[in-house]
Amino acid sequence: MSDPDAAPAPARRGGNGRAGRVAYDLDAVLAVAVQAFNERGYDATSMGELAERLGTSKSAIYYHVSGKQELLRLALERALGNLEALLQEPDGQPGGAPDAAAPSALERLERVIRGAVRVLVQELPFVTLLLRLRGNTDVEREALARRREFDHAVARLVEEAVADGALRSDVDARTATRLLFGMVNSLVEWYRPGGGLTADQLADAVVAMAFEGLRAQPGARR
Amino acid sequence: MSDPDAAPAPARRGGNGRAGRVAYDLDAVLAVAVQAFNERGYDATSMGELAERLGTSKSAIYYHVSGKQELLRLALERALGNLEALLQEPDGQPGGAPDAAAPSALERLERVIRGAVRVLVQELPFVTLLLRLRGNTDVEREALARRREFDHAVARLVEEAVADGALRSDVDARTATRLLFGMVNSLVEWYRPGGGLTADQLADAVVAMAFEGLRAQPGARR
DNA sequence: GTCTATATACCGATAGAC
DNA sequence: GTCTATCGGTATATAGAC
Structure with a gap:
């Protein structure tokens, strides 16, 4: 099981990733989200802030999860x-x-x-x-x-x-x-x-x- | 010191209140606010919900306190x-x-x-x-x-x-x-x-x- | 898969009538 | 002191291009 605090940095894709393309998988998104929820509180943490922490956009997060509540679940x-x-x-x-x-x-x-x-x-x-x-x-x-x-x-x-x-x-x-x-x-x-x-x-x-x-x-x- | 949990109900005015008029003083507002903050979390509690719990309007609360943060303080x-x-x-x-x-x-x-x-x-x-x-x-x-x-x-x-x-x-x-x-x-x-x-x-x-x-x-x- | 742009709703706070 | 109406800002979530 991965340690969510250790590596909030994005993980490189596996074999099917395009050359050098950095992407986030669900575990990486979840790790960053949980850290943010703990630091600022769940309600006080916006999807926009999660996107900033991940260095991406809100929409990119919605591709991985259905919404903020699923991250919590x-x-x-x-x-x-x-x-x-x-x-x-x-x-x-x-x-x-x-x-x-x-x-x-x-x-x-x-x-x-x-x-x-x-x-x-x-x-x-x-x-x-x-x-x-x-x-x-x-x-x-x-x-x-x-x-x-x-x-x-x-x-x-x-x-x-x-x-x-x-x-x-x-x-x-x-x-x-x-x-x-x-x-x-x-x-x-x-x-x-x-x-x-x-x-x-x-x-x-x-x-x-x-x-x-x-x-x-x-x-x-x- | 008043017990904030015991009486969230509005307190009748003192000697300067008009006949039968129900009003909220700062202590009553504070008691309801703290209870709401604890139940739902500070960030998740809106001024609108506080107004509902008090049976009044948002503006009425702003007459008593400068804002949500002052209630917390x-x-x-x-x-x-x-x-x-x-x-x-x-x-x-x-x-x-x-x-x-x-x-x-x-x-x-x-x-x-x-x-x-x-x-x-x-x-x-x-x-x-x-x-x-x-x-x-x-x-x-x-x-x-x-x-x-x-x-x-x-x-x-x-x-x-x-x-x-x-x-x-x-x-x-x-x-x-x-x-x-x-x-x-x-x-x-x-x-x-x-x-x-x-x-x-x-x-x-x-x-x-x-x-x-x-x-x-x-x-x-x- | 990620982007920009936006729909829709609610937030805290204020204005002004009464 | 409380009301209705509303301001400006931000929230979640989505649309559609690439």
């Missing part, structure tokens, strides 16, 4: 698809060996958290866009519904872990889930790759704070 | 003023007695966290607007600069508490601060007053999760 599909895959394969990576014993709810929760951090980092602009939706249009409302279903699935994991006695029960499970993913989701507001913090270090910090808290524990190896 | 001023006051009086409430010993950095941090939760709850729509800014205009950039200064002040508290040995040192202080306020700020995305969770209970949950973590500790009274 494609971007949200990518973010949601990656997040939903976490729930299908809670190991964090597909194709894992058939596990020994079934993992506990707490173990599954930690894997989902680490997976979510990984997806947020790998698909940063797309997930950023998803997390800032307001639900103004049908496209946005459909995406928000899918996001809510993801949240509910995580909440069920938290409740299960509380029932197991693995998580504290004096904080409501729903509240804990929301605070937990409030912390995870806030990554998109400040994390930037290449800033001296790898995705794994970030996941470690999130899991440590979420499960053990920030307070120094006397005698603990910290 | 007034709302952000209210949110920032309340947050900045937390740093001046870290007791959480003004007029506290001159304290005995100077509180530790950890104690001051907890007071700021509880104060921030209180401000978020009490001024929910205004802080929500602040936290969703993108920095498209001068008004927004000025507000973002003030917000960054607030964040930096909290980060200095965290660093001080780490230096005291009160907070764990295996998580970078900057990262910890960002995760901490990512958790706090996420409240605006889901907390609604009257939902069975008081501001104090919420602050307890935030402080418990931030400092002690979610994991059940064997033998601990939880």
